[in-house]
Amino acid sequence: MEEKLRLAICQMKVTENKEGNIQKAFDMIRTAAKNHIDMVLLPEMFICPYDNSKFEAFSEDPDDSPLLGGLSQLSKQHNIFIAAGTIPEKTGDRVYNTSFIFDREGKVAAKYSKAHLFDIDIPGRITFKESDVLSPGSGITTFDMGLCKVGVAICYDVRFPEFFKLMALRDVKLIILPASFNMVTGPAHWELLMRCRSVDNQVYIAAASAARDTGAGYVSYANSMVVDPWGTVTARAGEGEEIIYADIDLQAVGRIRNELPLLKNRRTDIYDLREI
Secondary structure, three states: OOOEEEEEEEEOOOOOOHHHHHHHHHHHHHHHHOOOOOEEEOOOOOOOOOOHHHHOOOOEOOOOOHHHHHHHHHHHHHOOEEEOOOEEEEEOOEEEEEEEEEOOOOOEEEEEEOOOOOEEEEOOOEEEEHHHOEEOOOOOEEEEOOOOEEEEOOHHHHHOHHHHHHHHOOOEEEEEEEOOOEOOHHHHHHHHHHHHHHHHHOOEEEEEOOOOOOOOOOOEOOOOEEEOOOOOEEEEOOOOOEEEEEEEEHHHHHHHHHHOOOOOOOOOOOOOOOOO
């Protein structure tokens, strides 16, 4: 039996206009849904500029969010999973960088808040400290699409191989990654990291970025992509606004894991990795 999932990534331009961003995301989801997809993926912080000064102002209360309600309706209407990139989620006095995933019935299949906050300082090039505004999430998040399990990570998480290995040990075959690499880290590490994590864990990686806006304070590298478990880039966006599509071949995951049995060949008598 052929086991494939069809995935769409919406590489959208994000502006200062929250309602405009939401409408653009909804429009791109509707367009993607016409192409016989099983899941659509949006970028990190798709409703607001990637800027510490914007996160709280653009934040959504999940208990009273027309945005999340609209995404739920769209997933049910089009019978698709919607991986809603990330939004700034306001819970009490804290703000989280959170991804909500809706199933085909419009229910929340999973919710994950970014565990590894982007606190970096590359002198003369870029300094950013998410922890000034955002609180970290915790734990490993996976969900079941029916044909396979899917893992969820966000942007900077991709730099931590142990985090991805724990998802692989849960037998995920696809990891989705809304992200926002910049023009310093992107050219150097974006494709490299996506291919490394796919080969390390023998999974598909689907990474969704915002389109590039050179006039923004934080300029996205763009280049949304899908990488297969052999490390081959099977779909890739450019710099601008577009939707890319990819087929996730679940049989290929099993075949590659049998040919190169990395998970079976781990020396757990010498080392191990456990969730706490």
